Amino acid sequence: MTEQLAIETKGLGRDYGDVTALHPIELTVPTGQRLALVGHNGSGKTTLIRLLSGLLDPSAGAAKVGGHTAGSLEARATLSYLADQPIFYDDLSVLEHLEYVARLHGRDDWSDAANDLLERFGLTDRAGHLPSTFSRGLKQKAAICLAFVRPFDVLVVDEPFVGLDSSGRDELLALFDDAHELGKTLLVATHELTTVAASDRVVALRDGQIAYDGSPDTDLGALVEGG
Amino acid sequence: MATALTALRRTRRARRLGDTEWFDLAYHVYLAGIFGGSAIIIASDYIGDAPLGEAAVADAFAHGPAVLGLLAVLALIGGMRSGCEGGPVSVEAADVVHLLLAPISRSRVLRQPLLQRMRAVMFGAVLAGGVAGLLAAQRLPGTAPSWTMSGAAFGACIGAIFVSSAAIAHSSRLPGWAPGLVAIPLVGWQVWAIIGGIVGPGDSVGSLALWGFRQQPRDLLGVALVVAMIALALALAGRLRVEHLARRGDLVSQLRFAVTMQDLRTVVLLRRQLREEQPRSRPWLRLPPRNGGAGTAVVRRSVHGLTRIPAARFGRMVLVAAGAGVSAGVAARGSTAAVIACGILVFVVGLDLIEPLSQEVDHPDRTFALPQQPGWLHERLLVGPVVLAAPIALVGAAACAAIDPPAAPAAFVLAIPMMWAGMSGAVLNTVRDDQDPGSGGDGLLVPPEFAGFRDLMRTLLPVVASTIGTLAILAVRAQPDAGMVARCAFGLGLYVALVRWWVVHRVDLRQRWETFAAGARP
Numbered sequence: 001m002t003e004q005l006a007i008e009t010k011g012l013g014r015d016y017g018d019v020t021a022l023h024p025i026e027l028t029v030p031t032g033q034r035l036a037l038v039g040h041n042g043s044g045k046t047t048l049i050r051l052l053s054g055l056l057d058p059s060a061g062a063a064k065v066g067g068h069t070a071g072s073l074e075a076r077a078t079l080s081y082l083a084d085q086p087i088f089y090d091d092l093s094v095l096e097h098l099e100y101v102a103r104l105h106g107r108d109d110w111s112d113a114a115n116d117l118l119e120r121f122g123l124t125d126r127a128g129h130l131p132s133t134f135s136r137g138l139k140q141k142a143a144i145c146l147a148f149v150r151p152f153d154v155l156v157v158d159e160p161f162v163g164l165d166s167s168g169r170d171e172l173l174a175l176f177d178d179a180h181e182l183g184k185t186l187l188v189a190t191h192e193l194t195t196v197a198a199s200d201r202v203v204a205l206r207d208g209q210i211a212y213d214g215s216p217d218t219d220l221g222a223l224v225e226g227g
Numbered sequence: 228m229a230t231a232l233t234a235l236r237r238t239r240r241a242r243r244l245g246d247t248e249w250f251d252l253a254y255h256v257y258l259a260g261i262f263g264g265s266a267i268i269i270a271s272d273y274i275g276d277a278p279l280g281e282a283a284v285a286d287a288f289a290h291g292p293a294v295l296g297l298l299a300v301l302a303l304i305g306g307m308r309s310g311c312e313g314g315p316v317s318v319e320a321a322d323v324v325h326l327l328l329a330p331i332s333r334s335r336v337l338r339q340p341l342l343q344r345m346r347a348v349m350f351g352a353v354l355a356g357g358v359a360g361l362l363a364a365q366r367l368p369g370t371a372p373s374w375t376m377s378g379a380a381f382g383a384c385i386g387a388i389f390v391s392s393a394a395i396a397h398s399s400r401l402p403g404w405a406p407g408l409v410a411i412p413l414v415g416w417q418v419w420a421i422i423g424g425i426v427g428p429g430d431s432v433g434s435l436a437l438w439g440f441r442q443q444p445r446d447l448l449g450v451a452l453v454v455a456m457i458a459l460a461l462a463l464a465g466r467l468r469v470e471h472l473a474r475r476g477d478l479v480s481q482l483r484f485a486v487t488m489q490d491l492r493t494v495v496l497l498r499r500q501l502r503e504e505q506p507r508s509r510p511w512l513r514l515p516p517r518n519g520g521a522g523t524a525v526v527r528r529s530v531h532g533l534t535r536i537p538a539a540r541f542g543r544m545v546l547v548a549a550g551a552g553v554s555a556g557v558a559a560r561g562s563t564a565a566v567i568a569c570g571i572l573v574f575v576v577g578l579d580l581i582e583p584l585s586q587e588v589d590h591p592d593r594t595f596a597l598p599q600q601p602g603w604l605h606e607r608l609l610v611g612p613v614v615l616a617a618p619i620a621l622v623g624a625a626a627c628a629a630i631d632p633p634a635a636p637a638a639f640v641l642a643i644p645m646m647w648a649g650m651s652g653a654v655l656n657t658v659r660d661d662q663d664p665g666s667g668g669d670g671l672l673v674p675p676e677f678a679g680f681r682d683l684m685r686t687l688l689p690v691v692a693s694t695i696g697t698l699a700i701l702a703v704r705a706q707p708d709a710g711m712v713a714r715c716a717f718g719l720g721l722y723v724a725l726v727r728w729w730v731v732h733r734v735d736l737r738q739r740w741e742t743f744a745a746g747a748r749p
Binding site: 057100 | 230231232235238239242246319320321323324325326328329330331333468469470505508509
């Protein structure tokens with residue numbers, strides 16, 4: 001019996017003009033795996049993540065998410081993307097954002113889940129506030145709530161710990177654990193050694209190419225810093 | 228899911244309406260009314276109201292469809308170009324992340340912004356067409372309402388062609404070179420239709436503008452094609468590329484803000500970003516490393532910046548300079564108003580040419596951390612642009628000479644000083660943005676009630692400064708001899724020297740003014 005793949009890339013590459021951000025890569029991530037994506041700045045992590053989420057078109061090859069072409073309607077239903085920069089509507093409160101995103105993804109019983117997430121991140125009192133006016137850390141917490149309030153099978157996260165305080169960081173790690181236990185696939189681009197160490201697998205990118213693909217039982221510091 | 232989308236859009240629309248500053252809006256309408264009305268009165272006076280003779284009317288009806296058809300062809304190519312660069316739609320950055328990545332039909336999401344864009348562009352084009360029809364009615368047979376209607380219908384078609392072709396080009400992922408490839412035969416064909424009297428591709432749309440007097444059922448073919456283009460564009464809306472939408476979302480809101488603030492420099496910058504116009508990673512030429520004084524370093528920095536200008540921007544500068552030359556030629560042949568077009572075009576070329584200076588002004592923290600006066604720095608940053616302006620000016624001179632051959636010698640003598648004088652407006656526009664981060668001196672002694680007027684002046688004055696140089700065309704037209712050409716060249720030189728003096732000493736002058744103003748306060 002073949003293993004079901006949550007993510008599959010075939011010769012996936014991306015150029016920006018005459019600069020190659022990601023050389024054609026082959027990457028398969030089985031369902032339920034917890035994968036850490038590491039590499040120095042400019043190594044191609046964000047490009048790969050944006051290609052998987054459908055925000056970028058590949059220059060070469062193709063990517064599949066849950067067996068569907070990245071960016072297709074089915075893939076969008078499968079994959080939840082937490083960007084490195086939180087983006088919100090200027091005129092919607094945190095709670096309105098949560099309702100909107102959850103309902104767009106077909107989740108009608110969103111209220112309890114939303115309140116639970118708000119409580120975990122200490123945002124209950126700010127549920128009616130505009131996230132566009134928040135500090136960087138609070139914005140990041142609100143963005144995390146949005147990524148988790150919707151149903152997903154694959155979670156793709158880009159530098160999620162930026163701006164988070166220690167309690168926010170702990171809650172996020174707990175959410176990762178919960179999702180992993182539920183059999184969700186996680187792909188987390190990070191420089192956080194704890195997250196990398198807790199992963200099932202580490203993929204290191206260097207200059208747009210896979211420099212390491214294996215167990216986290218290695219010199220993580222060198223991988224994370226791109227050594 | 229679709230219900231959530233509809234509900235959100237309704238809620239947000241209601242909020243936007245609630246947040247609308249109606250007084251502000253009324254003020255804008257009032258300003259638009261005054262300026263628009265004045266422009267119509269001036270144009271009406273310029274066109275006159277004496278009915279055209281029979282031969283002239285026959286000539287207008289014979290060549291009108293082809294000439295106006297050229298507008299349709301240009302709208303098609305311009306639209307395709309916009310589509311290849313990611314236009315015509317832009318959505319909020321939050322819509323990209325939350326809406327376009329949700330499992331909801333993209334056609335459903337994107338059709339509305341596409342329709343909104345189409346509506347806005349068509350509305351502007353209908354207004355322009357209607358006014359043009361109204362003005363045409365003064366001299367052509369037929370009633371004013373019928374000419375206004377036909378002008379408006381023609382304008383609607385032009386607007387629809389632009390947006391539809393942009394959307395179709397975008398969603399069918401045409402490569403960037405495709406509009407150029409299509410432009411050569413189509414424009415050539417249409418120009419041949421104007422000169423040679425054959426039927427051109429834009430004729431049936433162009434002929435629609437003449438329905439104020441003459442109705443030809445075959446013109447409806449053009450309308451049918453436009454309707455088909457709109458339908459196709461809407462059908463393909465779901466195929467608009469998310470990548471382009473994501474990039475444009477943020478840029479377009481900045482662009483709108485810059486337009487609101489009448490910030491021409493930022494508009495140019497953001498337009499470049501929208502077109503994904505990046506400096507060349509490989510310069511056209513590499514200067515060998517050199518030691519030397521600080522002044523040499525600044526001059527070299529300006530040259531380094533220019534060696535990374537992308538080919539597309541060079542091409543654009545040459546084309547706009549040629550356009551300025553054509554306007555100068557038209558002015559030399561008798562159309563005085565063309566000097567304004569020439570001045571504006573030279574101003575636009577200037578904005579592109581002085582990029583090294585603009586980069587410095589965009590980074591004031593760095594400038595004011597240097598142990599030199601900004602004027603000293605800015606003067607040297609203009610050395611490269613001033614040199615590069617010379618060959619570009621000669622392109623304009625050649626275009627002017629082609630339009631008005633007897634003016635060729637004067638054109639070639641005056642082109643370079645006129646280009647430098649034109650650049651002056653761009654320089655003034657850029658350096659006035661240069662503010663010491665530590666000072667709060669902008670708008671000294673100007674009460675808030677006059678802020679709008681001040682902003683308008685700040686926008687217009689640089690363009691006027693560029694246009695001053697083009698007045699030499701009128702002087703030479705009035706007295707076309709070598710003595711006048713020499714006097715104009717000398718006058719332009721003095722003008723450029725005056726602007727240079729201002730650029731070098733403006734910070735010092737401003738500081739003296741601030742000290743004086745502070746002393747005058749109670």
